[in-house]
Amino acid sequence: MRLDNMLLAEGVSGPEKGAASAAAAAVAAAAGGSPNDGSIEHSDYRAKLAQIRQIYHSELEKYEQACSEFTNHVMNLLREQSRTRPISPKEIERMVGIIHRKFSSIQMQLKQSTCEAVMILRSRFLDARRKRRNFNKQATEVLNEYFYSHLANPYPSEEAKEELAKKCAITVSQVSNWFGNKRIRYKKNIGKFQEEANLYAMKTAVDAASVSSQASQANSPGTPNSGTHSHM
């Protein structure tokens, strides 16, 4: 059922090697796919996955063996009993069925715990928090410029987010994260950010001044507009 599918998808069950790396690659892609990062971490991940896989298979084999041994045992018992009382093939069949069901429920548990192990491994290795990199200086500058020049309403539209993402070479969700963090942290401690706020206010003021002086002379101090639309 579901567990089987999951184990298959993770490359734990299913064909030998290769599946593991395919799963790792798929997982990396799902995790957001940084273009050029830790092959070391991935090989580590693969090694751990292979370990889980090996344990899973050896346990599975053990269970299968135990199952067939036990079945044989029961069959022998029944055969012995058949000397003293009549035993129908139906009864034997039913017994075998019961045994198999019992063992498959044990296997289910094995699958479940294997799934859990894989999930833990995944979260340990692929949780993005574990490989956080600060954005580069220029990116934070761009984001801060936007934030402080829209301090009254620091909620960039979807298009604005896309543009910021492009400018900063990050994803739109990273932009959203950044603004989410910034808003809450700013609100919590406005004092701490005062200096930064002044800095960026000045910067945008200088920008505006240079732009307006470059354009012409007619300007009003409160133009709520910084239309920089660069489509590529």
Add this chain to the structure above:
DNA sequence: TTCCATGATTATCC
């Protein structure tokens, strides 16, 4: 090593 900054995730709310 410690401590703060920071990006990401999670739970919860609307």
Add this chain to the structure above:
DNA sequence: GGATAATCATGGAA
């Protein structure tokens, strides 16, 4: 579905 608040986990300066 996006925003907020709390929290996690790491980077990097002190």
